Amino acid sequence: MQGVFITIEGVEGSGKSTQLLRLSERLRRLDLPVMVSKEPGGTALGRELRRLLLERHGSGETWCPEAELLLFYADRAQHLEALIRPALAEGKIVLVDRFEDSTRAYQGASGVAESSMDRLNELVLRGLRPHLTLMLDMDPEASLQRVEVRNLALGAEFAETRFDEAELEFHRRVRNRFLAIAQNHPNRVALIPARDPADQVEAAIWQRVAPLLRSSGFGAD
Numbered sequence: 001m002q003g004v005f006i007t008i009e010g011v012e013g014s015g016k017s018t019q020l021l022r023l024s025e026r027l028r029r030l031d032l033p034v035m036v037s038k039e040p041g042g043t044a045l046g047r048e049l050r051r052l053l054l055e056r057h058g059s060g061e062t063w064c065p066e067a068e069l070l071l072f073y074a075d076r077a078q079h080l081e082a083l084i085r086p087a088l089a090e091g092k093i094v095l096v097d098r099f100e101d102s103t104r105a106y107q108g109a110s111g112v113a114e115s116s117m118d119r120l121n122e123l124v125l126r127g128l129r130p131h132l133t134l135m136l137d138m139d140p141e142a143s144l145q146r147v148e149v150r151n152l153a154l155g156a157e158f159a160e161t162r163f164d165e166a167e168l169e170f171h172r173r174v175r176n177r178f179l180a181i182a183q184n185h186p187n188r189v190a191l192i193p194a195r196d197p198a199d200q201v202e203a204a205i206w207q208r209v210a211p212l213l214r215s216s217g218f219g220a221d
């Protein structure tokens with residue numbers, strides 16, 4: 001049986017982690033083979049890259065957009081070869097928190113040219129695309145309020161990343177790029193309102209996931 005590749009995307013605070021956990025638990029209750037991962041940081045080496053990419057650096061130096069882009073693709077290349085491709089070859093349902101669309105949205109919003117991402121995409125992905133992308137959408141003002149509440153609960157030293165601290169206008173550009181991706185890839189991307197109650201978001205996600213699984217040979221009721 002061919003594996004199924006599902007990614008979940010969205011702005012900071014849109015509830016991706018919560019919904020990914022709910023979906024993975026539902027699939028496991030159905031006794032379906034599942035692998036759950038994330039970017040950056042899905043592999044042991046990737047976790048080192050995640051630290052470099054998302055944590056504040058003691059020197060105060062920041063990555064230039066091109067260097068940041070290369071680190072994200074280095075993480076993705078390792079992730080694909082070590083985890084994603086093998087799991088798909090084994091016929092698993094692969095769920096990944098952030099993938100190529102996040103690079104297009106975030107690094108694109110930082111000013112990286114689409115042509116640069118296209119070249120790296122061709123080198124690293126080699127034609128691999130998610131079968132389905134669940135894109136959780138909400139306005140940045142509301143999503144960043146969620147982030148603030150989460151950070152207060154966890155403590156900023158554990159919760160915040162560099163992207164949480166970016167200006168509101170940056171997050172607006174990110175959201176607009178996500179929306180453009182959804183518009184340009186309607187057969188792959190399911191745009192799901194993320195301000196709805198979590199149970200309602202979960203139900204909307206399942207309405208898109210279940211038919212894909214059935215058509216791929218997995219029983220999913």
